[in-house]
Amino acid sequence: MSGNGQREGISFDQVLGFTVAERNVRGRLVRLGPVLDTILTAHAYPPALRHVLAEALVLTALMGSLLKSAESQMTLQIQAQNGVVDLLVCDYRAGELRGYARHDAAGLARLGNNPGLGALFGEGYVAVTFDVGETGQRYQGIVPLEGHSLSAACESYFHQSEQIPTLIRVAVRSGPEGCVAAGMLAQHLPEGEEGRERLHVRMDDPDWEHIAALGGSIRHDELLDPNLTMEDLTWRLFHEEREIRVIAGPHLSRGCRCSADYYRSVLARFPAEEREHMRGDDGQIAVDCAFCSRIFQIEL
Numbered sequence: 001m002s003g004n005g006q007r008e009g010i011s012f013d014q015v016l017g018f019t020v021a022e023r024n025v026r027g028r029l030v031r032l033g034p035v036l037d038t039i040l041t042a043h044a045y046p047p048a049l050r051h052v053l054a055e056a057l058v059l060t061a062l063m064g065s066l067l068k069s070a071e072s073q074m075t076l077q078i079q080a081q082n083g084v085v086d087l088l089v090c091d092y093r094a095g096e097l098r099g100y101a102r103h104d105a106a107g108l109a110r111l112g113n114n115p116g117l118g119a120l121f122g123e124g125y126v127a128v129t130f131d132v133g134e135t136g137q138r139y140q141g142i143v144p145l146e147g148h149s150l151s152a153a154c155e156s157y158f159h160q161s162e163q164i165p166t167l168i169r170v171a172v173r174s175g176p177e178g179c180v181a182a183g184m185l186a187q188h189l190p191e192g193e194e195g196r197e198r199l200h201v202r203m204d205d206p207d208w209e210h211i212a213a214l215g216g217s218i219r220h221d222e223l224l225d226p227n228l229t230m231e232d233l234t235w236r237l238f239h240e241e242r243e244i245r246v247i248a249g250p251h252l253s254r255g256c257r258c259s260a261d262y263y264r265s266v267l268a269r270f271p272a273e274e275r276e277h278m279r280g281d282d283g284q285i286a287v288d289c290a291f292c293s294r295i296f297q298i299e300l
């Protein structure tokens with residue numbers, strides 16, 4: 001924090017880590033501003049879809065920033081049926097975020113501006129995947145898309161798949177000047193060490209109950225308040241605690257791995273005969289990057 005009382009602009013597109021060591025709690029705060037607009041602008045989605053993708057991107061930044069190495073990746077994927085969105089994918093790697101949603105535009109228009117999660121997705125599930133770069137290991141958990149928000153579904157991912165009591169809050173505000181979104185994740189690591197197997201999980205652990213009550217009191221307007229830094233917000237929530245540590249996390253940007261070279265190398269692995277079937281009339285192969293809403297014409 002700056003000591004002279006001057007605010008150096010609010011920390012958008014930034015992650016802040018925090019720990020309450022005495023209670024074995026770690027957390028993340030995230031605020032997305034320009035990066036969100038950059039991602040959303042590529043797609044020209046209607047407001048309801050922008051809103052849900054913004055929430056998914058905050059969740060992706062919160063969970064992805066739990067990863068330690070730049071080679072690791074976190075992917076949040078929703079697959080659904082009987083709604084108007086059948087696929088939503090976001091991922092995070094080394095501070096880079098991207099995301100898109102595949103949807104039926106006419107069906108979405110009929111739902112108006114404020115459809116619930118059920119109307120948007122119908123029935124589906126949320127898959128959370130951590131690809132750990134150093135070890136090449138992949139951890140995936142799948143939970144039903146239930147409850148009133150994606151945040152609730154991600155909380156249940158941690159409870160059910162990882163047995164880690166977790167609290168998540170996300171706020172999204174869209175306006176004519178753009179979209180901002182923010183979130184907080186706090187979780188209890190009862191063994192005090194990350195990465196250790198947790199044999200006994202207690203949702204009613206008094207340390208966790210205490211932190212969950214404090215963290216759960218956070219309001220949407222606080223998460224998004226441009227006059228409140230994320231550090232200030234952490235102190236406001238947990239000032240009763242003896243020791244809170246905050247750690248500046250990665251800066252967030254929009255990033256995609258698509259490039260003509262990348263697709264050329266992927267296509268080169270297909271048998272020549274299969275590639276012939278993919279070619280258009282001009283002899284090129286069209287490849288669509290859904291994250292960028294962009295089509296690459298590959299000559300090969």
Ligand SMILES: [Zn+2]
Nearest residue numbers: 256258289292
């Ligand atoms: Zn792309």
